[in-house]
Amino acid sequence: MAVATIRTKPFETLPTTVRKPLPAGRPREWYETHNRRLKAMRLAIALLDRGVYEAASASNRRIRSEASRIGIHPPSDTTCRMVRALIRYSR
Incomplete structure (x- = not known):
């Protein structure tokens, strides 16, 4: 029986960089933050x-539409507050 294979293009939303693995042994909350x-x-x-x-x-709404435009999951309300804080401090 033949099996079909599907080839997809790699998901490219942001420039790829060499990423180091996160350190092991930290609490889950640290990784989430x-x-x-x-x-x-x-x-x-x-x-x-x-x-x-x-x-x-x-x-x-604007932050979430920007997230969909750049191809990332919609942020939570907490993340939206962080985004506004970063914009505030960017001045």
């Missing part, structure tokens, strides 16, 4: 590149 900060940073940079320089103009 670390990944949340990375996601917030990516979103803040993308919004700043699109001309959103005021935290007040970065609504949850």
